[in-house]
Amino acid sequence: MTLEQTHLIVGAGLAGAKAAETLRAEGFDGRIVLIGAEHERPYERPPLSKDYLRGEAGREKVYVHDEDFYTANAIDLRLGRTATRLDTSNRELELDDGERLRYDRLLLTTGAEPRRLQIPGSELEGVLYLRSVGESDVLRERLDHGGAVVVVGAGWIGAEVAASARQRGLEVTVVEPASVPLERVLGREVGAFYRDIHTDHGVKMLLGTGVEAFEGETAVESVRTSDGRELDCDLVVVGVGVQPRLQLAAQAGLAVDNGILVDERLQTNAPGVFAAGDVANARHPFYGERIRVEHWANALNQGPAAARSMLGQSAAYERLPYFFSDQYDVGMEYSGFVRSWDRVVFRGDPAGREFIALWLARDRVLAGMNVNVWDVNDDVQALIRERVAVDDRRLADPDIPLGEVAQLEKGGVA
Ligand SMILES: Cc1cc2nc3c(=O)[nH]c(=O)nc-3n(C[C@H](O)[C@H](O)[C@H](O)COP(=O)(O)OP(=O)(O)OC[C@H]3O[C@@H](n4cnc5c(N)ncnc54)[C@H](O)[C@@H]3O)c2cc1C
Numbered sequence: 001m002t003l004e005q006t007h008l009i010v011g012a013g014l015a016g017a018k019a020a021e022t023l024r025a026e027g028f029d030g031r032i033v034l035i036g037a038e039h040e041r042p043y044e045r046p047p048l049s050k051d052y053l054r055g056e057a058g059r060e061k062v063y064v065h066d067e068d069f070y071t072a073n074a075i076d077l078r079l080g081r082t083a084t085r086l087d088t089s090n091r092e093l094e095l096d097d098g099e100r101l102r103y104d105r106l107l108l109t110t111g112a113e114p115r116r117l118q119i120p121g122s123e124l125e126g127v128l129y130l131r132s133v134g135e136s137d138v139l140r141e142r143l144d145h146g147g148a149v150v151v152v153g154a155g156w157i158g159a160e161v162a163a164s165a166r167q168r169g170l171e172v173t174v175v176e177p178a179s180v181p182l183e184r185v186l187g188r189e190v191g192a193f194y195r196d197i198h199t200d201h202g203v204k205m206l207l208g209t210g211v212e213a214f215e216g217e218t219a220v221e222s223v224r225t226s227d228g229r230e231l232d233c234d235l236v237v238v239g240v241g242v243q244p245r246l247q248l249a250a251q252a253g254l255a256v257d258n259g260i261l262v263d264e265r266l267q268t269n270a271p272g273v274f275a276a277g278d279v280a281n282a283r284h285p286f287y288g289e290r291i292r293v294e295h296w297a298n299a300l301n302q303g304p305a306a307a308r309s310m311l312g313q314s315a316a317y318e319r320l321p322y323f324f325s326d327q328y329d330v331g332m333e334y335s336g337f338v339r340s341w342d343r344v345v346f347r348g349d350p351a352g353r354e355f356i357a358l359w360l361a362r363d364r365v366l367a368g369m370n371v372n373v374w375d376v377n378d379d380v381q382a383l384i385r386e387r388v389a390v391d392d393r394r395l396a397d398p399d400i401p402l403g404e405v406a407q408l409e410k411g412g413v414a
Pocket of ligand 1: 011012048049082109157326
């Protein structure tokens with residue numbers, strides 16, 4: 001008789017929940033314990049800055065699984081429990097109530113948390129962050145009262161919150177040190193597209209300036225910018241990026257560097273310990289380097305991949321990074337990973353708000369984003385994956401299907 005094995009998952013977010021589901025789906029019949037610091041069962045975060053925040057979608061929409069899924073699959077879901085200490089030599093995990101759990105395999109899906117601003121007035125009431133469903137509830141209630149909101153940071157979260165607040169009729173000002181929103185990821189041309197959709201909807205975009213202080217008695221009443229403006233407001237939402245939650249891994253002596261370092265099978269440097277989702281800085285076979293991806297699809301797919309690795313299946317995780325964003329009536333999907341590029345080629349006109357942008361270095365496509373154009377994401381990914389030389393004119397020509405741009409190039413036909 002073999003002893004029952006125990007697989008622990010720390011972090012009951014999307015990656016953790018999908019990993020637990022996959023362990024069972026792949027036939028693991030031992031004990032699964034899924035530990036989550038939050039009191040909610042696992043949920044998805046994208047709606048929290050979009051329809052859920054605007055009150056257009058209910059709580060049921062956000063959950064990863066139905067309530068009875070966990071008992072039906074014999075997954076021991078421990079909510080409101082934080083894992084506080086990991087001992088990898090004795091394969092033991094300690095929880096905040098002192099309970100110790102032995103494991104055969106352990107998966108860390110501890111996610112990421114918002115970077116906090118440390119400036120005067122940071123502690124004032126009404127200076128909000130958005131990561132959890134509870135924080136989305138608080139923000140939604142504030143939006144119900146109307147008024148003026150200052151959004152600090154024009155990254156994805158800031159931009160989506162600005163759009164939702166504007167759609168709810170608030171006066172919205174965005175303060176962002178870069179010259180356009182999302183400049184680091186998208187560059188100036190596509191960033192300018194996002195600037196324009198916000199200004200067209202009446203958002204005041206204060207670009208090229210930062211925030212010096214929040215001011216008010218007990219609650220925030222105004223924001224002082226580094227170029228000397230005073231912005232009166234009822235509320236501030238800070239979206240200045242996230243950082244991976246590394247405390248447990250670092251304390252346990254796992255290798256960490258901008259995330260928990262894992263190989264292409266999502267295994268850490270400790271035997272039997274894996275990591276996935278926002279917290280994992282994973283070696284990517286396609287890129288030949290480690291990357292950490294802070295997006296929904298990565299959590300959705302890496303959780304299951306880690307579960308399969310925990311069961312001894314030896315497939316590498318090699319999906320290309322993918323994410324999406326919805327702002328007003330502009331939906332987009334982005335595939336690829338790019339730190340630098342030579343140029344952006346457009347297929348379609350950004351002014352018409354239906355286009356595909358492709359980021360290239362020399363004659364190779366590194367990333368692509370389709371805006372209000374659908375069913376082309378597989379073609380964009382194929383262009384990236386195949387690493388074929390492409391011609392800018394054909395890439396830009398809407399009469400040549402994207403899928404055929406690569407094929408023509410491969411076949412060498414001019
Ligand atoms: C408002 C918002 C909107 C977003 N919109 C999009 C979008 O449009 N498109 C997109 O691609 N991505 C989006 N994302 C990003 C996406 O939600 C994340 O990439 C995804 O949530 C990552 O999932 P995860 O499971 O890795 O981590 P998380 O979702 O961060 O979950 C980790 C969980 O682990 C728990 N935990 C941490 N440490 C411990 C511990 N020691 N013990 C127990 N539990 C612990 C945490 O409490 C948390 O619940 C959005 C994120 C936010 C916040």
